[in-house]
Amino acid sequence: MxxxxxxxxxxxxxxxxxxxxxxxxxxxxxxxxxxxxxxxxxxxxxxxxxxxxxxxxxxxxxxxxxxxxxxxxxxxxxxxxLLWPADPALRAIGRAAAAEMHSGFSALRGECPMELETRKVVDISPATQADVRKIVLRWNQLLERSGGPFLLGKWSIADAFYTPVATRFRTYGIRLSNHGDTGAAEAYCERLLQTPEYLAWKADALA
Known part of the structure; x- marks a missing residue:
């Protein structure tokens, strides 16, 4: 392949x-x-x-x-x-969350493109703030339902789709606590950026 x-x-x-x-x-x-x-x-x-x-x-x-x-x-x-969980309910909401990322959050995409080589703090627009709040809400909903540590419990395709989002939050200094998070979403964001697979990608990207 x-x-x-x-x-x-x-x-x-x-x-x-x-x-x-x-x-x-x-x-x-x-x-x-x-x-x-x-x-x-x-x-x-x-x-x-x-x-x-x-x-x-x-x-x-x-x-x-x-x-x-x-x-x-x-x-x-x-x-x-097991890129999707065996449980059909979790699998369904995971697919919904991945599809939401696939087709939505256009303000965040446009204003904060993935740039792994960059670190800066920016003032994001109201439209991007609304995207961030929605992502924080979705992450918290899924983490609460599955029990974590990833969106559907074990790592899944849903997490693959939100890993680039986590890089954007880090790159542009977006603090999730300013957008409705009480800690769970921020911790999840950090877990995404510490998986061996993502770290391998990052090492190649910045080499």
Whole structure:
């Protein structure tokens, strides 16, 4: 299996399925396309992706694009990895939370892009503040229901989808206690950024 990803410092879309694939324990090859080089990036991406976007997973003659679709394919291909929990209720709300991240929180995405090489404190807009409050609420709801330490108990695809969010909170100095958190969401954020898989990604990104 091969995963095609973008620049590790910036590509939040690539980070999600890469984490899921890493959690399967499967052997895979990694192809990196450097982003933000308009001419070369587009040509290189077109070699791998029908959308000229990353991420892409290649498994034999199968090409799967879109980070959520890739994660679902990995769940089905490596069921022993338990990328989604066996409990159908937890699995359903986990998928809902991942889909919410996949399609929502546009203010946070636009104002606070993933930049692992950066640390600064910014004043975020009211729209981004509303996104942060909603994320804090969702994290607390899921952690309370599952008992933690991750959103659905054990690490899952839902956590893969929110790991880039955790990097944004750290990069831009966003204190979750200013947005309704009483400690659980902040602790969860820190757990995401201390998993061996994320630390491996970060080490490569900043090397």
């Amino acid at each position: 091969e995963i095609v990803i973008g620049t590790k410092r910036w590509s939040s879309w690539s980070l999600r399925p890469w984490l899921a694939l890493k959690h399967t324990g499967a052997t895979f090859t990694e192809t990196l396309v450097e982003l933000r080089h308009a001419e070369t990036s587009e040509a290189e991406l077109a070699k791998h992706s029908p959308t000229s976007l990353v991420p892409v997973v290649k498994d034999g003659d199968l090409v799967v694009w879109d980070s959520l679709a890739i994660c679902e394919y990995l769940h089905e291909t490596y069921p022993e990895a």
